[in-house]
Amino acid sequence: MQGEQRAVRARISGMVQGVSYRVWARREAERLGVTGWVRNEPDGSVTALIAGTETAVDAMIDRLWQGPRGALVSAVETEEVAEDAPADFSIVA
Known part of the structure; x- marks a missing residue:
C-alpha cells in the first residue's frame, strides 16, 4: 500500500448486532485492503479498529454507515x- 497511513477507532451504533455486521465488516475490510479488528460491545454497539x-x-x-442487510446504523x-x-x-x- 502506498500513501499516508492512518488508524481510526470507530464506534457504530444502531441495530448492528444480530445482523452479521462483524462478518460483513471483515469482508468489506478485506475488499478495501484495510487491517484491524471488529467486535460487539455489551451496550449493543460495535467497535472497529481500521488501519x-x-x-x-x-x-x-x-x-460502516451502510452495514449489511438488516442493519440500521444511527x-x-x-x-x-x-x-x-x-x-x-x-x-x-
Whole structure:
C-alpha cells in the first residue's frame, strides 16, 4: 500500500448486532485492503479498529454507515488512534 497511513477507532451504533455486521465488516475490510479488528460491545454497539491508507480508511468509514442487510446504523463515531493494527482484519471477542 502506498500513501499516508492512518488508524481510526470507530464506534457504530444502531441495530448492528444480530445482523452479521462483524462478518460483513471483515469482508468489506478485506475488499478495501484495510487491517484491524471488529467486535460487539455489551451496550449493543460495535467497535472497529481500521488501519491502512487514508483513502482506504475513509472508504471503510463510509461503508460502516451502510452495514449489511438488516442493519440500521444511527451513528458512526471515529477517533484517530496511534495503535498498531494486526496484519489482517479479524473478528475479536
